[in-house]
Amino acid sequence: MNKRIPDLKQQLQQLVACPSVSATNPNLDMGNRGVVELLAAWLETLGFAVELMPLTGQPDKVNMIATLGQGDGGLILAGHTDTVPYDDGKWQSDPFKLDERDNRFYGLGSTDMKGFFPLAIEAAKSFIDKPLQQPLIILATADEETSMAGARALVEAGRPRARCAVVGEPTGLQPIRMHKGVMMEAVRITGQSGHSSNPALGANALEAMHGAIGELLKLRAEWQSRYNNPGFAVPVPTMNLGCIHGGDNPNRICGHVELQFDVRPLPGMALDDLRAELDQRLHASVTDRKFTLDYAPLFRGTEAFEQDANSELVKTAEKLTGHSAGSVAFGTEAPYFKSMGIDTIVLGPGDIDQAHQPDEYLGLERIEPMVEVLRGLIAKFCL
Incomplete structure (x- = not known):
């Protein structure tokens, strides 16, 4: 099998270049199929079994479940593929063209949160030829920024099943075990x-x-x-x-x-x-x-989230990152995974103060530490 795929920077370039704005305004709203098809192609090349799950009545809005290995346990690395709209004219560079400057990757979704996927794939590449005892699942969802429809569809389907999940929202490399609802x-x-x-x-x-x-x-x-x-x-x-x-x-x-x-x-x-x-x-x-x-x-809302501070997932993430688990005020898809009986944390390389802003960026100094943390989590929960 040819296991060559674009490198990390090239992956992020292609993901950023594929618009996937999610908005309550129908004139701005668009699908995410192009993004998940890119991810699916790369992950299939690496040997993952990939399933695309369109949302009911919305064929351009798609969840992706990519699985390496078998079993009911293991680890989910999860993220949403949509972005918020952008402020046209307020960016110093084209929001859909990845721009590397000042030791940063600038681009719409670079930190919230397309940038998580190339890092997850980079970490997964270290385990392609290793005998996994439990599956590694890379999960991509639709419409997190508006309706949470992608996460709701997964709950309704009862999939995927796993022991643990990491939601790669921007947390500055700090594991998060609680957030408020909305x-x-x-x-x-x-x-x-x-x-x-x-x-x-x-x-x-x-x-x-x-x-x-x-x-x-x-x-x-x-x-x-x-x-x-x-x-x-x-x-x-x-x-x-x-x-x-x-x-x-x-x-x-x-x-x-x-x-x-x-x-x-x-x-x-x-x-x-x-x-x-x-x-x-x-x-x-x-x-x-x-x-x-x-x-x-105005919409169904998202429940507040809390993961037990003494869970193995929280303790492992604290050891790998060197940071105590904390809380954030913003909402994520974590409570949906938690509702399926999956131990869950929120942990990503970006900073929330960059999310939803002109000139959104991901600092290059965050990339290798995050990849190493993900490798540690995969080794703990999949090997």
Whole structure:
């Protein structure tokens, strides 16, 4: 078998050059099939058994499961293949052309998180001809940046199965065993428009929303009193009132208003329970029959994540990296793997402050240390 594939830099060049923007705006949204087909070709050349799993009704959005070896245990090296949109004109170089300068690789997705895949492949190459006792799985997902649809599809399929998983999001080479969840919600109140000269001619939805906002702030304070985890830089759950839109003119009674907000829950705060409480409290805040209130999630949300600090995976990652496992505020696909009974950590070479930014880059000094960590994890859980 010809096992020659592009080198690490060439792989990243090709991945960055293949646009895979995931966005809620349909004019910006695109598929990731081109990216996973590149990965599939390289991994098949190395002897992996590769399966592509298109999302239902979205043939251009695809998960990839590439497996070396057999069995139900082993290790998953996982990452998403989509990127966020980019700020056109704010990059010093073409975001789709890998640019090496200042001891960095610049390019869209270089750190979040296409750059993880060439490193995972480089680590895997050291084990191609070794007798694996448990499988090594390289997993690529679709739509992490928007809906988490790729990770959800894997959970629904119950695949892949493994003992451990590493999600290669940017953590600066520190193993992460906890992160907060995320909910994005909307509350809509409809009243009755009318001439502002006589309030009796309508029902002002903005005034009703004032009561709903007050109830949200009260609930936020209760949650922050009820829940606290000192393992996080911000140790309490947060609620951010993000945007509000209502009415159309100063001299008209506001007939409709919508508030969108997010909640970042701690581990142990189930999204279904939080939404039930939100629904009850919001409806109780607006009792006047002149108004109707509708509350609904903007997307399904992602649960908070926590891996046992004493698990073998956490202890191994701490030993290999020289860093104690910590927490982050951003969300990942880790809770989806955890929900399938897979011990999971988040660990990657990039820095989160580079993610979603113009001139995103991956520092070259991070590459070899990350490859060595991955080799150590593969040796521990697959040999």
